[in-house]
Amino acid sequence: MATVRQLNVNGRVYTTDADSDVSLLFVLRDHLDLTGSKYGCGEGQCGACTVLIDGKSRRSCITRVGDVAQRQITTIEGLAQGDRLHPVQQAFLDEGAMQCAYCTSGMIMTAVSLLNARGGSSAAEIARSMEGNICRCGTQPRIVLAIQRAAKAMNESKQ
Amino acid sequence: MSKDFNFEAGLEPDRFELTAPPSYHFDVDRREFFRFLGAGVLIVCVLKDARAIQESGADKGGQDASPPKEIGAWLHLGENGSVTVYTGKVEVGQNIRTSLTQAVAEELHVPVSSIHMVMGDTKLTPYDRGTFGSRTTPEMNLQLRKVASAARDTLIVLAATQWQVDRKRLIAADGKITDSENKRTVEYAALVKGKQLTETLPVEDPLIPAALWMVAGQPLPKVEGRDFVTGKHRYPCDQKLPEMLHGKVLRPSSFGATLSSLDTQDAEKISGVVVVHDGNFVGVAAPSAEIASRAISAIRAEWKFQPQISNKELFDYLKKNSAEGGGPLDSPFRYEKGSIEKALASADHRLQQTYTTNYIAHCPLEPRAALAQWSGDDLTVWTGTQRPFGVRTELAAAFHMPEERVRVLMPDMGSGYGGKHTGETAIEAGRLARAAKRPVKIMWTREEEFTWAYFRPAAVLDISGAMNKEGKITGWEFHNYNSGAAGIPTFYDIENQRIEFRPANSPLRQGSYRALAATANHFARESFMDELALLVKMDPLEFRLKNLKNERLRTVFQTAAKKFGWERAKTSAGQGFGMGGGFEKGGNVATFAEVSFDRKSGEVKVVRLVTAFECGAIVNPDGLRNQLEGANIMALGGALFEAIEFENGQIRNGRFSDYRLPRFSDVPVLETVMIDRKDIPSAGAGESSLVGVAPAIANAIFDASGVRLRSLPLVPDGLRVA
Numbered sequence: 001m002a003t004v005r006q007l008n009v010n011g012r013v014y015t016t017d018a019d020s021d022v023s024l025l026f027v028l029r030d031h032l033d034l035t036g037s038k039y040g041c042g043e044g045q046c047g048a049c050t051v052l053i054d055g056k057s058r059r060s061c062i063t064r065v066g067d068v069a070q071r072q073i074t075t076i077e078g079l080a081q082g083d084r085l086h087p088v089q090q091a092f093l094d095e096g097a098m099q100c101a102y103c104t105s106g107m108i109m110t111a112v113s114l115l116n117a118r119g120g121s122s123a124a125e126i127a128r129s130m131e132g133n134i135c136r137c138g139t140q141p142r143i144v145l146a147i148q149r150a151a152k153a154m155n156e157s158k159q
Numbered sequence: 160m161s162k163d164f165n166f167e168a169g170l171e172p173d174r175f176e177l178t179a180p181p182s183y184h185f186d187v188d189r190r191e192f193f194r195f196l197g198a199g200v201l202i203v204c205v206l207k208d209a210r211a212i213q214e215s216g217a218d219k220g221g222q223d224a225s226p227p228k229e230i231g232a233w234l235h236l237g238e239n240g241s242v243t244v245y246t247g248k249v250e251v252g253q254n255i256r257t258s259l260t261q262a263v264a265e266e267l268h269v270p271v272s273s274i275h276m277v278m279g280d281t282k283l284t285p286y287d288r289g290t291f292g293s294r295t296t297p298e299m300n301l302q303l304r305k306v307a308s309a310a311r312d313t314l315i316v317l318a319a320t321q322w323q324v325d326r327k328r329l330i331a332a333d334g335k336i337t338d339s340e341n342k343r344t345v346e347y348a349a350l351v352k353g354k355q356l357t358e359t360l361p362v363e364d365p366l367i368p369a370a371l372w373m374v375a376g377q378p379l380p381k382v383e384g385r386d387f388v389t390g391k392h393r394y395p396c397d398q399k400l401p402e403m404l405h406g407k408v409l410r411p412s413s414f415g416a417t418l419s420s421l422d423t424q425d426a427e428k429i430s431g432v433v434v435v436h437d438g439n440f441v442g443v444a445a446p447s448a449e450i451a452s453r454a455i456s457a458i459r460a461e462w463k464f465q466p467q468i469s470n471k472e473l474f475d476y477l478k479k480n481s482a483e484g485g486g487p488l489d490s491p492f493r494y495e496k497g498s499i500e501k502a503l504a505s506a507d508h509r510l511q512q513t514y515t516t517n518y519i520a521h522c523p524l525e526p527r528a529a530l531a532q533w534s535g536d537d538l539t540v541w542t543g544t545q546r547p548f549g550v551r552t553e554l555a556a557a558f559h560m561p562e563e564r565v566r567v568l569m570p571d572m573g574s575g576y577g578g579k580h581t582g583e584t585a586i587e588a589g590r591l592a593r594a595a596k597r598p599v600k601i602m603w604t605r606e607e608e609f610t611w612a613y614f615r616p617a618a619v620l621d622i623s624g625a626m627n628k629e630g631k632i633t634g635w636e637f638h639n640y641n642s643g644a645a646g647i648p649t650f651y652d653i654e655n656q657r658i659e660f661r662p663a664n665s666p667l668r669q670g671s672y673r674a675l676a677a678t679a680n681h682f683a684r685e686s687f688m689d690e691l692a693l694l695v696k697m698d699p700l701e702f703r704l705k706n707l708k709n710e711r712l713r714t715v716f717q718t719a720a721k722k723f724g725w726e727r728a729k730t731s732a733g734q735g736f737g738m739g740g741g742f743e744k745g746g747n748v749a750t751f752a753e754v755s756f757d758r759k760s761g762e763v764k765v766v767r768l769v770t771a772f773e774c775g776a777i778v779n780p781d782g783l784r785n786q787l788e789g790a791n792i793m794a795l796g797g798a799l800f801e802a803i804e805f806e807n808g809q810i811r812n813g814r815f816s817d818y819r820l821p822r823f824s825d826v827p828v829l830e831t832v833m834i835d836r837k838d839i840p841s842a843g844a845g846e847s848s849l850v851g852v853a854p855a856i857a858n859a860i861f862d863a864s865g866v867r868l869r870s871l872p873l874v875p876d877g878l879r880v881a
């Protein structure tokens with residue numbers, strides 16, 4: 001079995017000895033103690049495990065760690081710049097877009113990927129892009145509002 | 160039962176939330192407490208009213224007429240000005256950590272940021288039966304208000320003594336006591352320095368009336384919200400200890416299967432793996448979750464099992480395997496008033512219908528998880544549960560040890576919805592940890608959560624109605640088979656009634672689910688109301704109001720109708736309007752639905768849900784709105800498409816790719832009107848707001864298509880009309 005020796009996560013190089021075939025989610029949580037990415041289903045259906053690979057959202061529970069050994073991985077723990085929250089994190093706080101918040105890190109990572117790809121989006125477009133993320137508490141309307149708020153903040157900071 | 164059912168008492172009999180009375184009462188050792196917390200002022204709330212801690216369970220059994228004095232909550236005011244509050248309630252996403260903090264801040268006059276809430280730790284917090292039944296706001300909120308106001312009084316007395324002035328001159332505000340005559344101030348922290356004062360309630364001063372609330376009653380964002388958006392918060396499944404192993408349990412091939420042969424040799428050969436076989440229990444502990452899975456796969460087991468029914472035969476089976484009210488199964492319910500037979504015999508209109516609801520799964524996004532650690536004969540378990548003290552009892556029983564040697568801690572978890580009352584993973588992790596002599600963590604997979612947890616009960620509901628030609632209902636007969644008695648009494652004014660809940664032998668393990676049987680009972684009742692209205696060609700709203708005296712319910716129906724625009728004309732083909740509402744757990748709700756039905760594709764979409772809700776004085780409007788919207792969306796799943804399929808003791812759709820949950824595109828426009836009744840004590844809101852959704856949608860689908868659907872889920876595969 002091939003082994004992954006190094007992983008680039010949140011701008012830092014981690015050494016590890018994970019089998020290439022195990023899931024990225026497992027390595028993040030159990031090897032690197034980055035527990036912000038959550039297990040929800042193990043089949044890429046709920047989005048709780050979402051991380052960014054080179055800036056794009058990916059379900060870490062169905063991603064072989066061997067496939068991303070050379071890539072830049074970002075987890076929820078690496079989103080804030082020091083004490084300054086990412087605009088999407090701030091917007092989730094400002095809109096109160098969480099209840100139990102177990103889905104929140106996956107929601108935020110998916111939203112960051114969406115806003116990186118195309119800034120402003122309508123509520124319907126956001127809902128479509130977030131379709132793969134489950135919030136069982138039913139916070140979807142606020143999550144859409146939070147993403148719209150973040151989009152606005154990100155556009156303003158670009159200008 | 161002969162008199163009218165008392166809704167205001169809020170006591171619905173329901174077997175699924177009954178738990179045994181506490182076998183152990185927490186004793187406050189005050190000296191130990193100060194040693195642990197440091198000096199300061201400790202306020203202990205002793206409950207005189209048994210009901211406040213008994214939830215609704217023991218009242219109805221009547222076996223426990225005078226329970227001992229019980230601690231409700233306590234509060235410690237430290238020398239550094241910190242306020243620590245201890246409650247056995249737990250945070251599962253309903254944001255009570257926030258609303259309880261708010262209540263304390265309001266009474267004690269301190270900033271929210273200075274309050275720390277210790278919740279659901281069986282060693283540190285007072286006994287609590289569990290966080291369910293929407294009882295936290297009506298009970299714990301009130302207790303903490305009392306505790307905090309007593310703390311404030313104690314501080315005023317301390318200041319009055321120190322300054323030798325009349326306490327009436329002194330005002331508590333912003334963490335300080337101020338003398339209103341000379342403006343002299345002293346901080347709380349300075350007042351309690353070096354003290355070891357204990358006060359025991361009850362308090363003399365009245366609480367601040369709801370109309371004067373400043374902090375409570377205002378929106379407050381989730382306490383410690385930053386930890387949740389940065390991934391810092393550690394849920395039960397994120398807990399870790401040095402030297403920790405990962406556990407996994409061998410699951411039977413089907414429900415009720417027993418081992419006929421077992422070979423664990425290959426698993427035992429894997430380095431670092433400990434295999435445990437103890438009665439029905441077979442499990443492994445391994446250095447990683449991946450190795451634990453490999454070890455389980457290496458175990459060869461054969462199982463014996465009996466053929467079992469499938470969901471296709473479910474409803475016949477429940478009726479055939481049910482007990483009469485008063486039968487052998489626990490907690491049946493029967494209510495009689497007048498003569499239903501006479502009412503049916505003399506009616507102008509008679510109608511009989513049967514409704515059904517399927518089993519559904521809670522699907523908390525965080526599956527069950529526990530981390531167990533033994534230290535000598537003492538066991539500590541971190542786990543996600545709505546009943547930490549109940550899990551402690553389960554652990555003590557499982558390991559034949561006194562409860563005093565078991566400590567259960569409940570980190571704020573990834574939700575429960577009534578589905579995490581039990582301690583399966585705690586026991587599994589505890590058993591493996593004892594064998595491995597190291598801490599062991601168990602995290603259930605989604606498939607395990609779907610299969611080995613429990614479900615919302617399925618139901619068969621038979622209703623017969625008698626009515627005169629003016630549309631006045633004269634007789635009401637209602638039978639619920641299997642699902643429960645919550646929300647079973649009718650709130651319409653009907654002279655002659657027979658209402659009965661008949662427990663049945665459920666083919667699947669079943670238990671609490673947000674709003675319990677109230678969802679099934681309201682679905683049947685409110686659908687039937689529309690069917691009756693149709694018989695006399697009356698408008699469904701007018702028909703309800705004609706048969707309804709209760710002012711609070713009339714108000715929510717009328718309010719929602721106005722907001723919805725009930726009178727307006729349809730603007731497109733396939734558009735349908737419907738309503739449903741009721742009273743549950745102290746909350747009054749009316750929900751109006753607009754659906755669109757595409758005759759060609761068969762697609763039914765819920766376009767808009769308008770809810771009017773009233774649960775007395777509102778504590779946290781923002782939190783309440785979040786709860787109401789969430790309840791609407793959760794109810795949407797069970798109303799439209801969620802159903803557990805099973806056969807021969809196996810779940811056929813136990814994963815998210817097979818079991819459809821509401822997603823972003825399913826969410827309709829939600830409009831919520833919250834009616835704030837400051838003159839009525841606050842009730843909980845996490846559950847009642849679910850109950851109107853399914854009947855409102857069923858009635859709207861009938862309006863749109865002419866098809867009356869009588870089974871939940873309504874349209875798992877769309878709606879085909881010939």
